[in-house]
Amino acid sequence: MADHPDRARIDRLWPRVGADLDDAALVADLSSDSPVLRVNFVASVDGSATQEGRSGGLSDDADKRYFELLRRVSDVVLVGAGTVRTEGYGALRVSDDSVRWRVEHGLSEHPVFAIVSRSLDLDPAIVAEAPVRPILFTIQDALIPAALAAADVVVAGVERVEGGRILAALAERGLETVLCEGGPHLFASLLDDDVVDELCLTVSPVLEGGDGMRITSGLAERRGLEPVSILRSNSTLLLRYRRARDRGY
Numbered sequence: 001m002a003d004h005p006d007r008a009r010i011d012r013l014w015p016r017v018g019a020d021l022d023d024a025a026l027v028a029d030l031s032s033d034s035p036v037l038r039v040n041f042v043a044s045v046d047g048s049a050t051q052e053g054r055s056g057g058l059s060d061d062a063d064k065r066y067f068e069l070l071r072r073v074s075d076v077v078l079v080g081a082g083t084v085r086t087e088g089y090g091a092l093r094v095s096d097d098s099v100r101w102r103v104e105h106g107l108s109e110h111p112v113f114a115i116v117s118r119s120l121d122l123d124p125a126i127v128a129e130a131p132v133r134p135i136l137f138t139i140q141d142a143l144i145p146a147a148l149a150a151a152d153v154v155v156a157g158v159e160r161v162e163g164g165r166i167l168a169a170l171a172e173r174g175l176e177t178v179l180c181e182g183g184p185h186l187f188a189s190l191l192d193d194d195v196v197d198e199l200c201l202t203v204s205p206v207l208e209g210g211d212g213m214r215i216t217s218g219l220a221e222r223r224g225l226e227p228v229s230i231l232r233s234n235s236t237l238l239l240r241y242r243r244a245r246d247r248g249y
């Protein structure tokens with residue numbers, strides 16, 4: 001499948017140099033033989049995950065291209081309800097190019113949209129207009145609004161939704177390549193449950209200042225990471241890390 005000619009150029013700096021990578025090369029780097037929970041964020045150089053309350057201002061064409069490719073290869077896109085509300089997520093659909101790639105590779109046309117929420121205070125259009133039945137992960141005793149009842153509602157915790165129970169429920173459904181698009185509270189919760197395998201972090205070339213949220217919020221324990229790859233597009237860096245289990249964290 002040919003790439004769009006106007007796509008943002010992305011080079012690989014490390015571990016192998018690669019100039020102007022096409023989608024196939026970027027996707028090949030993301031392939032995994034084993035189940036994976038990958039988390040994707042964009043942040044400013046000084047660590048802000050938001051610009052004026054949302055992530056969009058930190059993103060550029062390269063980040064958007066990579067964001068779409070991460071969705072392309074995933075069985076499920078997992079998002080916290082705060083992000084769904086703030087970023088205005090609707091029903092989740094990937095691009096036509098991604099649909100073609102997914103069908104060629106035996107995947108559903110669109111990834112499953114999975115949302116984590118205690119309150120289930122969500123726009124019903126997310127369920128009503130979904131191309132694939134979404135999954136709502138919630139807690140025991142949650143009140144399920146009638147407008148969301150058509151979703152696959154999974155109780156996965158008492159006080160909070162637990163990462164291990166999310167992954168077990170997804171695996172039961174054959175969904176093993178999991179992309180989490182945040183936000184910071186969900187990321188911290190998944191880290192505390194020790195279920196995160198990879199972090200993709202776009203570093204936006206700006207010092208944001210202010211008191212914007214970081215990519216984790218409420219993380220209980222320090223975590224170690226090691227780099228997997230470094231991509232670059234103009235002044236933007238796209239970093240990929242995996243967890244470092246052997247450093248005592």
Ligand SMILES: NC(=O)c1ccc[n+]([C@@H]2O[C@H](COP(=O)([O-])OP(=O)(O)OC[C@H]3O[C@@H](n4cnc5c(N)ncnc54)[C@H](OP(=O)(O)O)[C@@H]3O)[C@@H](O)[C@H]2O)c1
Nearest residue numbers: 041042054055080081082083118119161182183184185186
């Ligand atoms: N820079 C980036 O790449 C990026 C990415 C994502 C988000 N953001 C930004 O982050 C901000 C939102 O941050 P946030 O931390 O509030 O986002 P969040 O983690 O998506 O939302 C928090 C909410 O998600 C639900 N939730 C998360 N973890 C849960 C758990 N373990 N159990 C039960 N419910 C859970 C709860 O929903 P209920 O309230 O419904 O119970 C909770 O109030 C926004 O400004 C957004 O723009 C930035």
